[in-house]
Amino acid sequence: MLQAAIIGGTGYTGVELIRLLSSHPKVTIKWLTSRTEAGKPVASIFPSLRGISDLTYSDLGEGTLEALTSCDVVFFATPHGVAMQQAEALVAAGVKVIDLAADFRLQSLQSFEQWYKHKHACPELLKQAVYGLPEISREAIKTAKVIGNPGCYPTTAILGLKPIIEAQNDKGEAVIEPRIIIDAKSGVSGAGRQAKLNLNYAETTDNFNAYGVTGHRHLPEIEQGVHELLQSKYTHNIRFVPHLVPMIRGMFTTIHLSLTDAGCDLDLQQIYEQAYQNEKFIDILPAGEFPDTRSVRASNRLRIAVHQDNDTKSATILVVQDNLVKGAAGQAVQCMNVMFGFDESLGLNHVPVVP
Numbered sequence: 536m537l538q539a540a541i542i543g544g545t546g547y548t549g550v551e552l553i554r555l556l557s558s559h560p561k562v563t564i565k566w567l568t569s570r571t572e573a574g575k576p577v578a579s580i581f582p583s584l585r586g587i588s589d590l591t592y593s594d595l596g597e598g599t600l601e602a603l604t605s606c607d608v609v610f611f612a613t614p615h616g617v618a619m620q621q622a623e624a625l626v627a628a629g630v631k632v633i634d635l636a637a638d639f640r641l642q643s644l645q646s647f648e649q650w651y652k653h654k655h656a657c658p659e660l661l662k663q664a665v666y667g668l669p670e671i672s673r674e675a676i677k678t679a680k681v682i683g684n685p686g687c688y689p690t691t692a693i694l695g696l697k698p699i700i701e702a703q704n705d706k707g708e709a710v711i712e713p714r715i716i717i718d719a720k721s722g723v724s725g726a727g728r729q730a731k732l733n734l735n736y737a738e739t740t741d742n743f744n745a746y747g748v749t750g751h752r753h754l755p756e757i758e759q760g761v762h763e764l765l766q767s768k769y770t771h772n773i774r775f776v777p778h779l780v781p782m783i784r785g786m787f788t789t790i791h792l793s794l795t796d797a798g799c800d801l802d803l804q805q806i807y808e809q810a811y812q813n814e815k816f817i818d819i820l821p822a823g824e825f826p827d828t829r830s831v832r833a834s835n836r837l838r839i840a841v842h843q844d845n846d847t848k849s850a851t852i853l854v855v856q857d858n859l860v861k862g863a864a865g866q867a868v869q870c871m872n873v874m875f876g877f878d879e880s881l882g883l884n885h886v887p888v889v890p
């Protein structure tokens with residue numbers, strides 16, 4: 536059995552990792568950390584785990600490194616700036632690191648320091664880190680020592696754009712106009728479990744607001760995904776506007792594209808179906824259908840609908856996922872499966888919860 540540690544086991548992505556790994560046949564959670572709940576059984580904080588996990592939270596303190604180096608893999612479900620403090624020593628000890636925060640997502644050091652206002656603690660390791668989107672970087676993930684697990688919004692945006700960007704590369708002429716508009720909505724759990732005034736029940740319920748309009752930290756990650764990961768031959772001006780919607784889990788991303796004449800010649804439905812025909816976690820809906828967030832809730836699935844309108848020379852790509860699963864913990868487990876040579880869907884076969 537693989538020995539795993541979860542740093543940050545009291546947060547929403549941390550508890551989601553516990554839920555997923557509890558049904559994983561090849562992984563045992565050896566350490567589960569919390570600074571605030573150390574010594575308490577996990578089930579006393581999350582009654583959903585009574586009878587499922589008998590783990591107790593630990594604050595590893597000075598013994599952190601020694602404890603973690605006894606594991607095969609360490610998940611950091613913490614704010615940015617935490618994983619980078621431990622990663623170098625863990626990698627040197629042969630431990631694989633999967634960071635759910637942003638320390639290893641942006642390949643450009645300058646971009647990381649500009650957007651996160653944080654000096655990177657291990658720039659050399661950053662160069663070796665792999666962006667953990669298996670549908671794009673599966674081969675690199677197999678041998679990766681450090682994974683920068685993608686942000687939730689970028690997962691929907693990059694996977695939603697992949698087929699059309701690749702079609703553009705293949706065709707050798709622009710099939711979309713250079714402006715991409717990404718209009719995205721997240722459930723409140725996307726902001727984590729910490730108490731914050733703007734996340735109070737009375738503030739978020741029966742309410743709907745935009746934020747980060749002039750620059751959200753996920754924008755450079757989406758740009759990196761389009762320009763570097765997908766090796767786009769064209770330069771795109773990307774507008775990204777996130778919103779908070781009054782639901783607990785779920786993310787709905789609408790991507791607006793203008794088609795060129797060459798783009799109108801394409802059958803986008805067929806292109807998307809072909810692009811993802813072998814991807815277990817990506818579902819292209821039949822033409823004309825609309826996805827909803829409930830259809831993916833608590834599962835690692837991402838559903839996409841493609842609406843092409845040649846009269847207005849436009850394409851609208853609708854993408855849904857559960858921000859805590861395919862947008863975070865599920866994707867991290869998927870990466871772990873790839874890294875250790877397991878079937879990619881081990882521990883990830885949950886059916887979405889409806890209603």
Ligand SMILES: NC(=O)c1ccc[n+]([C@@H]2O[C@H](COP(=O)([O-])OP(=O)(O)OC[C@H]3O[C@@H](n4cnc5c(N)ncnc54)[C@H](OP(=O)(O)O)[C@@H]3O)[C@@H](O)[C@H]2O)c1
Nearest residue numbers: 543545546547548569570571612613614636725727728863
């Ligand atoms: N929520 C999402 O949908 C989502 C999606 C994708 C990515 N992410 C990213 O995943 C990470 C975790 O998100 P989350 O929503 O789970 O956050 P969260 O609910 O706020 O939980 C954060 C966890 O980190 C621990 N922690 C905080 N500061 C720490 C430190 N300095 N050292 C060690 N542990 C520390 C906290 O535990 P104690 O205070 O008890 O120690 C807590 O368990 C974030 O970087 C977030 O951006 C989140």
